[in-house]
Amino acid sequence: MLKEYFAKLYTGSDAEYHAKMRAALECGEKHFVVTANPETLMIGEKNADFDRVLCREEVTIVPDGIGVVKAAESLGRNMHGRVTGVELSAFLIEECAKQNKSVFLFGAKAEVLDALVEKLGKQYPSLVIAGAENGYVKDRDAVMERALAAKPDVMLVALGIPAQELLIDQFYDRFEKGVFVGVGGTFDVLSGTVRRAPKLFVKLNLEWLWRILRQPSRLRRFYDSNVRFLSKVKALRKEQQK
Numbered sequence: 001m002l003k004e005y006f007a008k009l010y011t012g013s014d015a016e017y018h019a020k021m022r023a024a025l026e027c028g029e030k031h032f033v034v035t036a037n038p039e040t041l042m043i044g045e046k047n048a049d050f051d052r053v054l055c056r057e058e059v060t061i062v063p064d065g066i067g068v069v070k071a072a073e074s075l076g077r078n079m080h081g082r083v084t085g086v087e088l089s090a091f092l093i094e095e096c097a098k099q100n101k102s103v104f105l106f107g108a109k110a111e112v113l114d115a116l117v118e119k120l121g122k123q124y125p126s127l128v129i130a131g132a133e134n135g136y137v138k139d140r141d142a143v144m145e146r147a148l149a150a151k152p153d154v155m156l157v158a159l160g161i162p163a164q165e166l167l168i169d170q171f172y173d174r175f176e177k178g179v180f181v182g183v184g185g186t187f188d189v190l191s192g193t194v195r196r197a198p199k200l201f202v203k204l205n206l207e208w209l210w211r212i213l214r215q216p217s218r219l220r221r222f223y224d225s226n227v228r229f230l231s232k233v234k235a236l237r238k239e240q241q242k
Contacts, residue, residue: 001044001045001051001055002041002044002045002232002233002236003236003239004054004055005036005041005044005054005055005061006071006072006075006077006236008055008059008060008061009036009061009062009063009068009072009077010060010061010062010063010083011072011077011078011079011080012080013080013081013083014081014082014083014084014087014088016080017062017083017088018088018091021088021091021092021095021179022095024179025092025095025096025099025101025153025154025179026099028153028177029177029179030058030172030175030176030177030178030179030180031058031060031178031179031180032056032058032059032060032168032169032172032180033059033060033062033088033179033180033181033182034053034054034059034060034061034062034165034182035062035064035083035084035085035088035181035182035183035184036061036062036063036064036065036068037064037065037067037068038065038067038068038071038225038226038229039161039225039226039229040064040065040161041054041068041229042225042228042229042232043161043162044162045228045232047162049162049166050161050162050165050166052169053162053165053166053169054165056169058172062083062088063079063081063082063083064082064083064084064085065082066082067226067229069081069082071229071230071233074233074237075233075236075237075240076240084207085181085182085183085184085186086183086186086189086190088181089156089181089183089186089190090190092154092156092179092181093120093124093127093154093156093190094124096124096127096128096153096154097124097126097127099153100126100128101128101153101154102128102129102130102150102151102152102153102154103127103128103129103130103152103153103154103155103156104129104130104131104132104147104150104152104154104155104156105117105129105131105132105133105156105158105187106131106132106133106135106143106147106155106156106157106158106159107133107134107135107156107157107158107159107164107183107187108134108135108158108185108187108188108191109134109135109136110134110136111193112134112187112188112191112193113132113133113134113187113191115191115192115193116132116187116190116191117129117132119190119191119192130147130150130151130152131143131146131147131150131152133146135158135159140159140167141170144167144170144171147171147175148171148174148175151175151176151177151178152178153177153178153179154178154179154180154181155168155178155179155180155181156181156183156186156187157180157181157182157183158182158183158184158185158186158187159182160184161182161184164182164183164184165182168180168182
């Protein structure tokens with residue numbers, strides 16, 4: 001499982017991937033993007049449905065977490081840094097505004113989503129928002145059906161891992177076009193509801209530490225997933241050395 005994830009991990013820079021997404025929007029291509037940190041990959045190890053999604057040919061796994069980058073490098077992959085979900089989402093939204101494309105936003109609390117829509121409306125008056133639905137609706141499938149009818153060029157789903165990816169996977173083949181990304185807590189950051197880590201933390205790849213300092217309750221979950229991840233990566237290195 002983990003071996004397969006690393007084999008298909010995107011190794012280029014964020015600038016290169018952004019350029020790839022710009023071209024995809026221009027050409028109306030379909031893309032399914034999973035932004036991965038160690039916890040993401042460990043969930044794939046335990047959840048068979050999510051593992052199937054991660055291994056799906058159409059899915060690109062991009063390294064959101066520095067732990068994934070460092071682990072890949074230790075396994076011989078030539079990495080060029082992180083491709084974060086927050087920056088990718090912001091880029092896709094800006095590019096939609098520039099190209100007169102549409103975006104569908106699904107997830108987060110109603111007040112967070114409303115704040116994001118208001119902010120985007122002021123920041124990008126030309127942006128076409130094909131739909132905006134909060135993540136606490138009872139019928140998520142119905143939201144996806146509305147997205148199908150809206151035919152967005154970008155769909156950002158903020159329901160948490162792996163729910164967001166499993167939902168995208170369920171409907172992906174029915175869409176004719178679009179860039180689909182599971183974005184976790186990105187709407188909170190883009191809306192200004194939650195402050196992103198200071199620039200120094202981002203530059204030093206310490207956003208994970210900032211989140212723990214802000215929410216100490218994350219520490220146990222972070223510790224459990226990362227210890228397991230490091231153990232698995234160590235085992236893969238030994239396997240390579242045989």
